Amino acid sequence: MTANESVEIFSKVLQTTSIIEEQLDAELQKLDCMDEGELGLLKQRRLEALKKAQLQKQEWLSKGHGEYMEIPSERDFFQQVKESKNVVCHFYRDTTFRCLILDKHLATLAKKHIETKFIKLNAEKAPFLCERLRIKVIPTLALVKDGKTQDYVVGFTDLGNTDDFTTETLEWRLGCADIINYSGNLVDPPFQNQKKLGTSFTKLDKKTIRGKTYDSDSDED
Structure with missing residues (x-):
């Protein structure tokens, strides 16, 4: 691998990392804006979705x-x-x-x-x-x-x-x-x-x- 190719790959990695960091920052900012009630509701919905998915999986396996x-x-x-x-x-x-x-x-x-x-x-x-x-x-x-x-x-x-x-x-x-x-x-x-x-x-x-x-x-x- 040449030096130019290494620099190009490193540049692409940095660019991808930057995009991911921006997405994470946006999600964290969104969570920071929520109050305890909204966070609790969000957590409850996710738990219900996980429970529903698990029950569906068990039903499929039983069949x-x-x-x-x-x-x-x-x-x-x-x-x-x-x-x-x-x-x-x-x-x-x-x-x-x-x-x-x-x-x-x-x-x-x-x-x-x-x-x-x-x-x-x-x-x-x-x-x-x-x-x-x-x-x-x-x-x-x-x-x-x-x-x-x-x-x-x-x-x-x-x-x-x-x-x-x-x-x-x-x-x-x-x-x-x-x-x-x-x-x-x-x-x-x-x-x-x-x-x-x-x-x-x-x-x-x-x-x-x-x-x-x-x-x-x-x-x-």
Whole structure:
């Protein structure tokens, strides 16, 4: 690293530190202007919010959120989507190796996004559901909100058209469907290589992304 580069980096660090200090000063000044009653009310609201969040978390965990699990039958699918507001269901087949790739990423996301239930169902044991949901490509993720299938992730097309997509890429795609609480930027997908992208998902408006529909009538396996 050259001397000029070191100076430039140091300058950027100082600039960032200055901005943070200004934000902290503004917050402290705001708190100084509050009387004891206002501070007490603020503290009470924060405690109530924390308590509510903790109760919600316990409810999710009691319903099986936080773990990626397999359900044995179509009947169980209807029960699962009835219990939880947001459900990601992986329709898989034992003979399709790409399902194993999805399993790895879904297991990670299930632990991170406990607001959503992550399940898997063997497509060969669910002929009625596959016909009803028009699932013809394996793997397919059915994204169910409030008991209704709102979106699909069909194969790996929306994930960069590669087997080497990252967990962050799948997380972004689920965020586009509003099936998880996604804190990243929906407009810029985190693909490792933008040239591999074989879909129209690059740099789209947020509303367009979430309103997109998918055709699963493909012969791809």
